[in-house]
Amino acid sequence: MSDYQYIYFSAVDEPLDDKQLEYMRHQSTRAEATRWQSTNEYHYGDFHGNSLEMMRRVLEDDAAAVRAESLAAMRNKSDQSTWPANPGSRTLEELRELASVKADQRKKRELTSEKRKLERRIAKMRKHPAAATSDAEKLIQSRSTENYTKAAKMLAELREAVGGDEGSRMADQAARRIAKKYPTLSYAKRAFKEQGLNYR
DSSP states (O other), X not given: OOOOEEEEEEOOSSOOOHXXXXXXXXXXXXXXXXXXXXXXXXXXXXXXXXXXXXXHHHHTTOHHHHHHHHHHHHHHHOOSOSOOOOOOOSOHHHHHHHHHHHHHHHHHHHHHHHHHHHHHHHHHHHHOHHHHHHHHHHHHHTOOHHHHHHXXXXXXXXXXXXXXXXXXXXXXXXXXXXXXXXXTOHHHHHHHHHTTOOOO
């Protein structure tokens, strides 16, 4: 039997300590484990037990025994001790609420960080607009859809950095120059259009 599984653990109160992080990393060599979360994705996997016997017993209302035996088998196969966590003192609803608050805080930090980075890029473009158009063209030369999008965003940021009619003229002119130099790059042109750049 094979199936898709997505495993996700999230720290709620505080990041994992070194011992906890080490434990999570030992659970799977493929897992992406950080101090705040661990994720793992299985596209194919084989269950090594007797699945038909387990299903029969579950259907005959012997699910508790199957669960107990399964947990015992997992403990016996694992050389790790149980998860090194503190005993729970909160309800599931409290944990969900706290996880939601933490996720919102993390998202706000990320947005603030992105805003600062954007402000720095725009300040740099304001001082050196020619460098931005040159960088956009270098991205286009790499011939990847992702870089076409980055180049278009860069020119849109240039438009914002310079501002007004001059900013629009400069960004559109760079987009036209690129479109003329690479007339077959339809994905680049689409990216320009999505950013409101007049490349024609």
